[in-house]
Amino acid sequence: MADLETNKLKREVGILGVVTNVLSISIGSGIFLLPALVFVILGNGSILAYIFCGFIFLALGLCFAEVSSRVPDTGGMYVYIERAFGPLAGFLSNSxxxxxxGVLACAALLNAMADIAASSFPVLGELWARIGFFSVILGIISLLSIRGIKDSMIFVKILTFTKVLAMLVLVxxxxxxxxxxxxxxxxxxxxxxxxxxxxxxxxxxxxxELALSVGGEMKNPKRTAPLGFVIGIFGVVLIFCLIHLAVQGVLGQTLLENQEAPLAELAKNLxxxxxFLLILIVSFIAVWSTFSSIFLxxxxxxxxxxxxGIxxxxxxxxxPKYGTPVIAIVFLAILELLIAGTGSFRYLLILVTGNSILIYLGVILAFFKFRLTDKNPGPELFKIKGGxxxxxFALIALVWIFFQLSQTELLGIGLFVLMLSIIYQLIAFYKRKKPSINQQITSL
Incomplete structure (x- = not known):
């Protein structure tokens, strides 16, 4: 590793690449289960929840689009929050x-792929076989990631368009x-x-929003990031609403009896x-596509x-050859393998949602701060009307949804944030002390 260098990332991602990542990540395993779960709560009025969340994410997407044109750097939401509120806020949002x-979601998706494959290959119910399966999947995406984002995006695009096309045919x-x-x-x-x-x-x-984390690898990021993200979000909202209408419209009250695989039941009905078998294959591709985008x-x-420096x-x-963060890629692949092998993360998915909402709130506050402090933005800025x-609207709606979490879940998130704050202070203390320690060593 001695010949590795800290260098500039290559700019190879266009608008289609951003749209692909938004669709790939958002249209994942969740939509294969949620139509039934939402129907249990709201019955025939379930579409209202999709419309409500759609409005939230469209508003959020427009705010993200403007912020991304102000801060066109690699890192996505972490960078926006760090630039707005300083290193502590940046450390908290990054971690x-x-x-x-990210890590918990990828571990969940790895297990989801193994569970889907286990329906045809029961041996994947064994721990040793699952770990081998995880290693192959992680090895493929790690190798593609190291070779460069261009190669990785070709792979993700193939998976994404296969998934979206199959789901549109079903719908x-x-x-x-x-x-x-x-x-x-x-x-x-x-x-x-x-x-x-x-x-x-x-x-x-x-x-x-992870699609914005490669700002440093986008062609003309002040245009590519906002346009690609907004187009992608519109596509996600539309596809989700159509999927739910198709599932509910065909299955009706039988959704209550088919909560584990509503889309597969729709395909079987048609x-x-x-x-049923085809949608099972599509569901595997969908999860693999989402996992690949998040990992990348x-x-x-x-x-x-x-x-x-945080x-x-x-x-x-x-x-040195591919200009990709090879050590970061290998470290996260090993970490994913360890966590996915335990399987305990599956009970923490609700915390993934809560953590994400916290970071979304941080970006919205950064959006307000940039607008209030930057009175003379350049003409290339993507500035939304009615910002x-x-x-x-997005701020109030997300705060309200956040407090739908149970007290135990809120306490868990609070303790995690507190732990990260303590770690940051310890790191800062060490950095302040390090120069004096080096001086003492030098004087000896």
């Missing part, structure tokens, strides 16, 4: 997103067979029920066992934290 969201046939009685509701659901359903749905929408992008967050500098070292209204 919270990297370990409290098209589903919409042609819906019963209006299954999608018409009487009266307005309790607002608390919409909040409960939205807390689940937020998990499905999560992750698209095309028999062949359809989160090592750039680790790299950005190291470049800014994490060990070794993670900022780039491969203060959209930011306020």
């Amino acid at each position: 919270l997103y990297l370990f409290g969201v 098209t046939f589903g919409l042609s067979a819906i019963s209006l009685d299954n999608i018409i509701w009487k009266g307005f659901p309790e607002f608390s029920k919409i909040g409960e359903a939205s807390l689940l749905l937020i998990f499905a929408f999560l992750g698209g 095309a028999g066992n062949t359809g 992008l989160k090592n750039r967050i680790l790299y950005a934290g190291a470049v800014d 994490l060990p500098k070794v993670f900022a070292k780039l491969h 203060y209204f959209l930011g306020t």
